[in-house]
Amino acid sequence: MLSLRENISKIAVPFLGAHPKPSSLHHSTTSPPPYTDPTIIAKLILETDNPETLTRNFHTLANWTPHLVHNVLKRLWNHGPKALHFFNILDTHPFYAHSATGFDHAIDIAARLRDYKTVWALVARMRSRKLGPSPKTFAIIAERYVSSGKADKAVKVFLSMHEHGCSQNLNSFNAFLDVLCKSKRAEMAYKLFNIFRGRFRADTISYNIIANGFCLKKQTPRALEILKEMVERGLVPTLTTYNIMLKGYFRAGQIKEAWEFFLQMKRRKVGIDVVTYTTVVHGLGVVGEVVKARKVFDEMIGAGVLPSVATFNALIQVLCKKDNVENAVLVFEEMLRKGYTPNVTTYNVVIRGLCHAGNMDRAIEYMDKMKDDNCKPIVQTYNVVIRYYCDDGEIEKALEVFERMTGGSCLPNLDTYNILISAMFVRKRSDDLSVAGKLLIEMVDRGFLPRKFTFNRVLNGLLLTGARSLGGKLDIVKNIKSDYFFLSCEPLRYLHVAGCRWLQMKEAKAVNSDNKQLPFPFCFSLSFMQAVH
DNA sequence: TTAGGGTTAG
Numbered sequence: 388m389l390s391l392r393e394n395i396s397k398i399a400v401p402f403l404g405a406h407p408k409p410s411s412l413h414h415s416t417t418s419p420p421p422y423t424d425p426t427i428i429a430k431l432i433l434e435t436d437n438p439e440t441l442t443r444n445f446h447t448l449a450n451w452t453p454h455l456v457h458n459v460l461k462r463l464w465n466h467g468p469k470a471l472h473f474f475n476i477l478d479t480h481p482f483y484a485h486s487a488t489g490f491d492h493a494i495d496i497a498a499r500l501r502d503y504k505t506v507w508a509l510v511a512r513m514r515s516r517k518l519g520p521s522p523k524t525f526a527i528i529a530e531r532y533v534s535s536g537k538a539d540k541a542v543k544v545f546l547s548m549h550e551h552g553c554s555q556n557l558n559s560f561n562a563f564l565d566v567l568c569k570s571k572r573a574e575m576a577y578k579l580f581n582i583f584r585g586r587f588r589a590d591t592i593s594y595n596i597i598a599n600g601f602c603l604k605k606q607t608p609r610a611l612e613i614l615k616e617m618v619e620r621g622l623v624p625t626l627t628t629y630n631i632m633l634k635g636y637f638r639a640g641q642i643k644e645a646w647e648f649f650l651q652m653k654r655r656k657v658g659i660d661v662v663t664y665t666t667v668v669h670g671l672g673v674v675g676e677v678v679k680a681r682k683v684f685d686e687m688i689g690a691g692v693l694p695s696v697a698t699f700n701a702l703i704q705v706l707c708k709k710d711n712v713e714n715a716v717l718v719f720e721e722m723l724r725k726g727y728t729p730n731v732t733t734y735n736v737v738i739r740g741l742c743h744a745g746n747m748d749r750a751i752e753y754m755d756k757m758k759d760d761n762c763k764p765i766v767q768t769y770n771v772v773i774r775y776y777c778d779d780g781e782i783e784k785a786l787e788v789f790e791r792m793t794g795g796s797c798l799p800n801l802d803t804y805n806i807l808i809s810a811m812f813v814r815k816r817s818d819d820l821s822v823a824g825k826l827l828i829e830m831v832d833r834g835f836l837p838r839k840f841t842f843n844r845v846l847n848g849l850l851l852t853g854a855r856s857l858g859g860k861l862d863i864v865k866n867i868k869s870d871y872f873f874l875s876c877e878p879l880r881y882l883h884v885a886g887c888r889w890l891q892m893k894e895a896k897a898v899n900s901d902n903k904q905l906p907f908p909f910c911f912s913l914s915f916m917q918a919v920h
Numbered sequence: 921t922t923a924g925g926g927t928t929a930g
Contacts, residue, residue, distance in 0.1 A: 417922040630924040665925040700926035735927045
């Protein structure tokens, strides 16, 4: 039966539950002792439910460094609540004091959880310790606001930077424009740009950012206008400017224009570089011009520009997509022969190609081979393999890979949960549905907000199989008379009223007609339901 | 985390 990682063997950690014994600390000279290994520390945090134990152990350790803390937080990225817990434990450490980078990291995590109260509390704490906040801090906060649909809020954040003791300058202005542009808000960025370009003395970089923003939206004519304006103001385009435009044409599907632009760049001797070539190889490849892409790839060496790993990745990817995986593997091997070291992206591309060709076993082989090149599968690697197993109906194998993920200390992300939960509905087995329920609980625990669709599906599935409770954490109460369901999946509560929709309730309190709080599970009065609205 | 090239899916 599926254990869903409940039975993962506990790793031996020397300081778990007791003070470290000095004699046992230096048993290994080849690998670093466990208490300096961020992976082992992250595992310990994930597996320890007792906060006092963690606090005691972490406070007795004296070897914390910003670098170590950073690496631990990185590994806990997909478990926001635990990451913040860890940050808070060290914040009260008798000797260790968090660095500015540590604060930025924690702020990023809190913002991703949309816990803005914590975000601003951290900003205040940072300031009181004279660690910032820096322009970087505000770029992080702005980015999170924009990506959760609060662009206006992001603008306010930028404009209020100085109130938090952080000065605005051209760099922070550009960084902020870039945040807006990368989130497809080029129009808004351009408006702001027009208001402030005089005050901050907008430069080529500012214009490049805006032009790239329009290119990301496939609005190449707009991008060109911006660049024209730039030249009229006496600023000189750089190679980056041209590369932005080139990529923009390819992205917008204007292949003829892109090719013409590339030829122009060569003719005008703007000093095309490896980025230019990589853009062309990739751009031609994705529209199926594989032969031409390969020709450009071969041409660059003659032109004295060496391909980078990214160039190989581009070629390998397009061969996988528009040609044949075997040819892609040949390029992968060619790359090795030439002395290049593949990176995670290289492996991800090859693995995806193999999966797509139905060659799952070889995909797994490549996943195992990654460690030869000193890289480890990342969450995207696992997601690809899990997705293809699910598509093939190999649910057990998908779950095996999922379990292996945690064993390799890689935390699942929102995609992973969405892929797996969807897959739990194909076989229509009640066992699968309870796995879906457990996955749902787990993702909520880890700070991911499931879509209503996901919630509906899981709940309806469980109702169909007659399940009413999953270990007390996910409970369903059905009131036949008024036809509503209640689902509690702490810390979220969803209420389904008369088949309408799920309402998410945050910090909602259930009360009866005497305004007395009811214990869970309970039945609602109608007035309460309206109050929830 | 001051700009451009590789992973993800239509």
